[in-house]
Amino acid sequence: AQSVTQLDSQVPVFEEAPVELRCNYSSSVSVYLFWYVQYPNQGLQLLLKYLSGSTLVKGINGFEAEFNKSQTSFHLRKPSVHISDTAEYFCAVTLYSGAGSYQLTFGKGTKLSVIP
């Protein structure tokens, strides 16, 4: 079975400071990993994805994440946050659901609050 753990439910950070949102997954097989962002009263927007290849993945809005297989982690980072980055961030992993079908499993989310 696969699951996703987001270690922090809330992360406050000052504007222009760096931030790291942590995500760990448990899986015995190869996985696809994703980070999504959700602004208030909106749907989810894909920030970045790891499918294969380079373990450092760059996404939109200046975010990046590093896939670390030995630590089963996929932490999200940004060197300098803006007020507009205030949102809920979800880490997700694919889950094999049988008969050749996969589904996304989400972590519980991390609320990033950027303080002016």
Place this chain on the structure above:
Amino acid sequence: DTEVTQTPKHLVMGMTNKKSLKCEQHMGHRAMYWYKQKAKKPPELMFVYSYEKLSINESVPSRFSPECPNSSLLNLHLHALQPEDSALYLCASSQNTGIEAFFGQGTRLTVV
């Protein structure tokens, strides 16, 4: 066109009403999904359609009835809902299951 369009954006319905949520994508994706999201919670998968066939039904009550008329459209028919069904309903699509999903803006449903 990289959008998933959901209508309506907001819906208020009584417990005896019948309504439908609609979702449309024109990206040629062959997998489409319905998720339910309660406040301050992650999305919970309800249904998965793959190549217009229902492939996953996550033990959702029968008062929710999905329909996939064609590869671009996905509906969710609602009947005799309960107040606890109030939530944000999200539609998503992907090229195949397991690859990144694109989400719509959601329908905010309130059951009174």
